[in-house]
Amino acid sequence: MEQTQSQDGQSQSQRQTFDEMWGHTQDLRSPYARFHDWFQDEDPARLQKKQREAEEVFRLTGITFNVYGRAEAAERLIPFDIIPRIIAGREWSKLARGIEQRVRAINAFLYDIYHRQEIIRAGRLPAEMIAKNEAFLPQMIGVEPPGGVYTHIVGIDLVRTGDDDFFVLEDNARTPSGVSYMLENRETMLQMFPELFSKNRVQPVSNYPKMLRRSLAACAPPQCTGIPVVAVLTPGIYNSAYYEHSFLADKMGVELVEGHDLRVIDGRVAMRTTQGYKAIDVLYRRVDDEYLDPLNFNPDSALGIPGIMDVYRAGGITIANAPGTGIADDKAIYSYMPDIVEFYTGEKAILQNVPTHRCSDPKTLQYVLDNLKELVVKEVHGSGGYGMLIGPTSSKRELSEFRAKLQSRPANYIAQPTLALSTVPILTKAGLAPRHVDLRPFVLVSPNGIEITPGGLTRVALKKGSLVVNSSQGGGTKDTWVLEE
Amino acid sequence: MLGKTAGGLYWMFRYLERSENTARLVEAGQRIALTRSSSAEDEWLSILQTAAVDVGYMEKYEEVTKEQAIDWMLRDKDNPSSVLSVVGAARDNARLVRTALTREVWESVNQCWMVLKEALARKVSERDLPEVLSLIRQRAAFVRGAMHGTMLRNDIYDFARIGTFIERADNTARILDTKYYVLLPSAFSVGSAVDNVQWESILRSVSAEGGFRMVYGQDVKPREIAQFLILDKRMPRSLAFCCDKIRDNLGYLVADYADRLPCHDMADQLGLNYMSHTVDEIFDHGLHEFIQDFLTATGSLGRQIEIDYRFTV
Numbered sequence: 001m002e003q004t005q006s007q008d009g010q011s012q013s014q015r016q017t018f019d020e021m022w023g024h025t026q027d028l029r030s031p032y033a034r035f036h037d038w039f040q041d042e043d044p045a046r047l048q049k050k051q052r053e054a055e056e057v058f059r060l061t062g063i064t065f066n067v068y069g070r071a072e073a074a075e076r077l078i079p080f081d082i083i084p085r086i087i088a089g090r091e092w093s094k095l096a097r098g099i100e101q102r103v104r105a106i107n108a109f110l111y112d113i114y115h116r117q118e119i120i121r122a123g124r125l126p127a128e129m130i131a132k133n134e135a136f137l138p139q140m141i142g143v144e145p146p147g148g149v150y151t152h153i154v155g156i157d158l159v160r161t162g163d164d165d166f167f168v169l170e171d172n173a174r175t176p177s178g179v180s181y182m183l184e185n186r187e188t189m190l191q192m193f194p195e196l197f198s199k200n201r202v203q204p205v206s207n208y209p210k211m212l213r214r215s216l217a218a219c220a221p222p223q224c225t226g227i228p229v230v231a232v233l234t235p236g237i238y239n240s241a242y243y244e245h246s247f248l249a250d251k252m253g254v255e256l257v258e259g260h261d262l263r264v265i266d267g268r269v270a271m272r273t274t275q276g277y278k279a280i281d282v283l284y285r286r287v288d289d290e291y292l293d294p295l296n297f298n299p300d301s302a303l304g305i306p307g308i309m310d311v312y313r314a315g316g317i318t319i320a321n322a323p324g325t326g327i328a329d330d331k332a333i334y335s336y337m338p339d340i341v342e343f344y345t346g347e348k349a350i351l352q353n354v355p356t357h358r359c360s361d362p363k364t365l366q367y368v369l370d371n372l373k374e375l376v377v378k379e380v381h382g383s384g385g386y387g388m389l390i391g392p393t394s395s396k397r398e399l400s401e402f403r404a405k406l407q408s409r410p411a412n413y414i415a416q417p418t419l420a421l422s423t424v425p426i427l428t429k430a431g432l433a434p435r436h437v438d439l440r441p442f443v444l445v446s447p448n449g450i451e452i453t454p455g456g457l458t459r460v461a462l463k464k465g466s467l468v469v470n471s472s473q474g475g476g477t478k479d480t481w482v483l484e485e
Numbered sequence: 486m487l488g489k490t491a492g493g494l495y496w497m498f499r500y501l502e503r504s505e506n507t508a509r510l511v512e513a514g515q516r517i518a519l520t521r522s523s524s525a526e527d528e529w530l531s532i533l534q535t536a537a538v539d540v541g542y543m544e545k546y547e548e549v550t551k552e553q554a555i556d557w558m559l560r561d562k563d564n565p566s567s568v569l570s571v572v573g574a575a576r577d578n579a580r581l582v583r584t585a586l587t588r589e590v591w592e593s594v595n596q597c598w599m600v601l602k603e604a605l606a607r608k609v610s611e612r613d614l615p616e617v618l619s620l621i622r623q624r625a626a627f628v629r630g631a632m633h634g635t636m637l638r639n640d641i642y643d644f645a646r647i648g649t650f651i652e653r654a655d656n657t658a659r660i661l662d663t664k665y666y667v668l669l670p671s672a673f674s675v676g677s678a679v680d681n682v683q684w685e686s687i688l689r690s691v692s693a694e695g696g697f698r699m700v701y702g703q704d705v706k707p708r709e710i711a712q713f714l715i716l717d718k719r720m721p722r723s724l725a726f727c728c729d730k731i732r733d734n735l736g737y738l739v740a741d742y743a744d745r746l747p748c749h750d751m752a753d754q755l756g757l758n759y760m761s762h763t764v765d766e767i768f769d770h771g772l773h774e775f776i777q778d779f780l781t782a783t784g785s786l787g788r789q790i791e792i793d794y795r796f797t798v
Contacts, residue, residue: 062580062591062592250584255584261488
């Protein structure tokens with residue numbers, strides 16, 4: 001059922017799926033050795049009980065998300081699986097180098113795109129990829145973001161197909177979410193299985209909020225005097241990621257603000273406090289570009305701050321991530337990423353892209369239509385697993401519906417081969433069972449450098465055989481361990 | 486601190502206080518209904534009035550019955566002051582001010598909401614009523630305990646306390662307002678069985694039966710009830726106690742922010758105008774007028790606090 005095209009065009013079947021505990025050949029892989037010993041001595045009933053306890057902890061803590069597109073905006077838990085995903089230190093080191101290189105390139109690309117556009121002059125990227133792209137923000141042309149940083153926080157979605165084969169599935173350069181799950185998952189595991197952490201030397205993740213605050217403060221705008229005042233901007237308590245917004249503000253020790261708490265006063269963005277208005281230097285916004293400033297973007301936005309873009313351009317505030325970064329994680333641009341990395345770093349990309357067919361090209365479109373059953377088709381601007389087609393697991397009707405969509409708006413879609421995503425064990429009633437996963441490491445960028453938290457958020461498709469890991473589509477999460485080298 | 490956060494804390498604790506007070510009122514009503522056969526409907530109407538939810542009730546129902554009144558006060562979503570509504574509102578406010586709360590306080594509010602949502606998912610049967618009412622009070626007590634045990638004594642705490650005591654003063658005053666007539670000195674009603682039930686009901690609705698007995702012994706007299714509920718500074722639900730706490734907590738804000746605002750003068754005035762009389766003077770002046778004026782004054786004080794500390798734009 002899971003088919004993939006290998007380099008030489010041969011089809012590989014599911015039995016060759018790479019399992020991160022057992023490899024291709026049922027030999028226990030070394031990162032899992034100590035876990036395996038521990039697991040063998042565990043009472044299955046105790047683990048089931050722990051699994052239920054974990055859910056109770058999440059519910060009590062209020063680690064919930066709101067599902068869009070439902071009549072009742074009910075709060076739901078993202079299922080958490082207690083079996084850790086374990087990555088060896090040396091595997092991680094290599095990954096981290098690749099991630100750093102890619103993130104460096106993304107920032108250089110953004111600077112270039114909003115300034116001289118050398119990459120287009122050099123003929124490495126077609127001009128229409130930018131000019132006709134909705135994610136390109138003309139308001140950002142010529143703007144100097146404080147510290148030269150566009151993407152203060154990046155999430156790089158990775159998938160694995162073999163011992164040494166990682167692919168970038170997607171770059172998240174706008175407002176990547178999920179880091180609170182990474183942190184809470186670890187907290188929960190530390191509480192429930194202290195003995196496992198004594199047996200394994202796991203690289204810590206808990207200093208992420210501290211690093212985030214330091215990283216944001218390092219990007220303070222020219223008009224900032226004294227210690228930079230940082231705040232997190234949220235659309236409000238009914239937003240699907242509100243828990244994360246409040247979590248991060250809490251852990252960083254900064255204010256969590258909404259648009260109506262803010263106002264432009266004397267050329268600064270200021271928040272209404274019990275003692276009057278107080279200027280903000282760095283705003284970590286979790287509000288999309290289009291809602292940020294009703295005067296400069298969507299005039300109907302009630303979430304934004306009228307005039308914030310003018311303050312931004314005058315160096316009165318840092319907006320993180322910078323407006324207009326969406327051009328870098330656009331799925332059409334994605335296919336050019338290997339070129340982009342090479343153009344700005346002068347090196348070959350360490351991390352591979354998934355081969356991507358741009359349906360805007362008529363010949364490619366024909367190929368995609370002919371091979372629809374083997375491919376994954378995604379909307380160029382979509383996210384969250386909405387509006388995508390997974391050929392191998394789709395019904396005839398879904399396939400024909402998508403065929404019609406592709407024909408009417410080909411430029412709106414890209415297609416990729418169905419990768420044999422790696423599996424890791426989850427706890428089921430019948431014991432351990434393999435499920436497909438991806439990985440979103442979180443990367444911080446400041447003038448002082450690029451910092452990557454070891455591990456990241458592992459999303460897991462809880463349904464047997466499923467390749468969809470998105471939480472909005474029934475996926476779960478796991479704690480992700482990077483062992484000390 | 487953000488003005489919005491101060492407002493969120495203030496309302497979160499007003500709502501929590503209200504959930505507990507509503508549970509007490511229902512309990513007092515149920516008690517009267519069980520010990521007295523006639524005019525139970527009048528009693529429930531007066532309880533709806535005390536909780537200031539009678540207008541909404543009469544829009545929904547034709548007549549006052551015990552079952553409907555209890556349902557309206559405990560779990561009707563159309564009633565913004567039902568226990569279910571205010572616990573939901575308290576939790577929404579807690580989410581809003583999550584960064585100002587300790588994990589313990591947030592979890593206790595969240596759990597309060599989860600437990601009561603479950604307990605109030607269906608109509609509460611007469612048999613289950615005592616258990617549900619005690620659950621409501623217990624959950625509010627857990628939040629208070631978590632707060633006392635884990636929160637810094639700073640402006641966050643002050644706004645939470647101000648909300649608590651504005652709401653509590655309002656609640657105790659409303660009880661006195663609806664029941665003032667049974668406390669009036671009258672040659673005919675002294676010691677009648679009906680009055681005794683009413684007097685005990687008043688004490689019960691502010692959880693003061695035990696405290697009253699400790700201070701005044703077994704015999705319940707209306708003048709002493711008024712003294713106890715209005716002026717006794719040892720009694721944590723008395724008007725005098727609430728006024729002191731409001732003034733204290735506003736005073737901490739003056740010290741903390743080094744800024745004296747109009748609400749501080751109003752709080753001082755509240756104490757001077759209403760708490761510096763003897764109970765006999767209050768009766769001479771007119772208990773009803775006294776309570777009405779007090780309610781108006783605390784209402785204005787609440788609004789002034791919202792303005793002075795910029796709760797909203």
